[in-house]
Amino acid sequence: MSNENQDTASLHYHGSYKSYVWGFVLSIVLTFLAYFAVSKNALSYNYLVAFIMVLGVIQMFVQLQLFLHIADEPKPRHNIVIFLFMMMVLLIIVSGTLWIMYDLNSRVMPTEQEMEAYMLRHGGMPEHDSRK
Amino acid sequence: MSENQIVAKYPDPHHDTYSKAVFGFWVYIMTDCILFAVLFATYAVLHKNTFGGVTPKEIYDLNYALVETLLLLTSSFTAGIVMLKVHKKEKNAAIAWLFMTFLFGLSFVIMEIHEFRHLALEGHSWSKSAFLSSFFTLVGTHGFHVSMGLLWMSVLGFQLFFKGIKDSTVRRLTCFSYFWHFLDIVWIFIFTIVYLMGVM
Numbered sequence: 001m002s003n004e005n006q007d008t009a010s011l012h013y014h015g016s017y018k019s020y021v022w023g024f025v026l027s028i029v030l031t032f033l034a035y036f037a038v039s040k041n042a043l044s045y046n047y048l049v050a051f052i053m054v055l056g057v058i059q060m061f062v063q064l065q066l067f068l069h070i071a072d073e074p075k076p077r078h079n080i081v082i083f084l085f086m087m088m089v090l091l092i093i094v095s096g097t098l099w100i101m102y103d104l105n106s107r108v109m110p111t112e113q114e115m116e117a118y119m120l121r122h123g124g125m126p127e128h129d130s131r132k
Numbered sequence: 133m134s135e136n137q138i139v140a141k142y143p144d145p146h147h148d149t150y151s152k153a154v155f156g157f158w159v160y161i162m163t164d165c166i167l168f169a170v171l172f173a174t175y176a177v178l179h180k181n182t183f184g185g186v187t188p189k190e191i192y193d194l195n196y197a198l199v200e201t202l203l204l205l206t207s208s209f210t211a212g213i214v215m216l217k218v219h220k221k222e223k224n225a226a227i228a229w230l231f232m233t234f235l236f237g238l239s240f241v242i243m244e245i246h247e248f249r250h251l252a253l254e255g256h257s258w259s260k261s262a263f264l265s266s267f268f269t270l271v272g273t274h275g276f277h278v279s280m281g282l283l284w285m286s287v288l289g290f291q292l293f294f295k296g297i298k299d300s301t302v303r304r305l306t307c308f309s310y311f312w313h314f315l316d317i318v319w320i321f322i323f324t325i326v327y328l329m330g331v332m
Contacts, residue, residue, distance in 0.1 A: 014219050020212035027205055031323070035198055038328045048332060056324040060317050067212055067313045079158050086162040090169045097173040 015069050023066030030059040150303050157307040161314050164277075168318050171270040172325060179330075181262035188263070188330030191256055193247075197327040200243050201319065204278075207236035208316035211309050218297055218305055226305075227292055233312070234285050237278060244275045267326065274322055277315055284308055 034052040037043065043051055064070045073079050110118065118126065133141070179188060210233040217226035248268070251257070258268035288308055291301050 014215050015212065017213075017216060020209055020216070023212070024205070024209040028202070031198075031201055031205070031320075034324065034328055035194070038332055039194065041332075045332065049329060052324050052328050056320050059320050063208070063313060063317050063320070067208060067316075068310065078155060082159055082162055086165055090166060093166070094169050094173045094176075097170075098176060101177045 015066070015072070019066045019069070023062055026062045026066070027059050030055050030062070150299065150306075153303050154306055154310070157310055161310055164314065165318075168270075168274070168321075171266075171273055172321065175266040175270045175326065178262040178266040183261035183263075185261045185264070186256050188267075188326075191251060192327050192330045194327055194331050196243070196247065197323055200240050201323050203236050203240040203243070204316050204319050207233045207240065208313050210236065211312045215305065215309050218302055221297055223292065223297055226297070227289060230285060230289050230292065234282060234289070237282050237285070237312075241275060241279055241282065244271070244278075248272070248275075271322060271326065274315065274318055277311075277318075281308070281312055281315060284311070 034055045037048060037051055042048070070079060070083065071077075210229050214226050214229045214233060217223075217229055251264075256264055258265045258272075285308065288301070288304055291304070295301055
C-alpha cells in the first residue's frame with residue numbers, strides 16, 4: 001500500500017502557485033477585455049462576436065492548462081486523446097444542428113415581422129423562388 | 133513497430149487506483165461537455181424565438197453576470213490552492229481553502245437563484261417562450277451542477293477533517309477539482325454566448 005503511495009504521488013501533476021495565480025490573472029484580464037468590448041460597443045457586431053468568442057476560447061485553453069494541467073500528463077496522453085475525440089463529436093453535433101435548423105427555418109413560411117422587414121429592405125415581395 | 137516495441141516505447145504506469153479513478157472521472161467530464169454543447173446548440177437555435185415576449189436584451193443584467201463570473205472564477209482559483217495544500221500535506225490549510233471555495237460557489241448560486249426568481253416573479257418563466265425555455269435549461273443545468281458541487285464539497289470537507297489526507301480523500305478531491313474547474317470553463321461560454329451576446 002505504501003509503495004502504491006510513492007508511485008501515485010509522482011503521478012500527481014498538480015501544478016504550482018504560479019500556474020494558479022497566472023491562470024486567475026489571465027482569466028480576469030480576458031473576462032474584462034470581453035466585458036468592456038461589449039459594454040463600450042467597441043467593434044461592429046460581427047467583429048465583436050468574433051472577438052469575444054476568440055477571447056472565450058483563449059480563456060478556456062488558459063484554464064485547461066493552468067488550472068487543469070491537461071498537457072502535463074506524460075505520454076501516452078490519454079486525457080488529451082479523449083479530449084480531442086470529445087471536441088470532434090461536439091463540433092459535428094453543434095455545427096450539424098445549426099446547419100440543419102438554419103436550413104429548415106429557411107424552408108418555413110416567414111412571420112409577419114419577417115415579411116415586413118424583408119419588404120422594407122427590398123422594396124417589395126420576394127422574387128419567385130428558383131429552388132422550387 | 134511490434135506491439136512489444138510500442139509498449140516499451142510508451143510505458144503506461146497508470147494502472148493504480150488513483151490513476152484509473154481520475155482518468156475515468158475525466159472521461160465523465162468529457163461526456164458532460166457534450167451535454168452542455170447540446171444545450172448551447174439548442175439556445176443558439178431558439179434564442180430569437182421570443183413568441184412576442186421578452187428578448188434577451190430586455191432581461192439580462194450584464195454587470196450582475198460579471199459579478200457571478202468573478203465569483204465562480206475566484207472559487208476555481210481557490211479550488212486549485214486546495215490541491216496544492218493537500219499535496220503538501222497541510223490539512224488545515226486545505227480545509228480552509230476548501231471552505232473559501234465553498235463560500236464563493238455558494239455566493240454564485242445565491243445570485244443565480246435570485247436572478248431566476250426575479251425573472252419568474254416578473255412573469256418571464258421557462259414556459260413562456262422557446263427563448264426562455266432554452267435560457268433556463270442551459271443556465272439552470274449549469275447552476276444545478278454547481279449546486280451538486282457544493283454538496284460534494286461539504287462532504288469532502290468533513291472527510292478531510294475526520295480522515296485527513298489519505299489516498300481516498302486525495303483521489304476524491306482531485307476528481308472534485310476537475311469537476312469544479314470544468315464548471316468554470318462552461319461558465320466562460322455561458323457568459324460569452326448568453327450574456328455578452330445577449331446584450332449586444
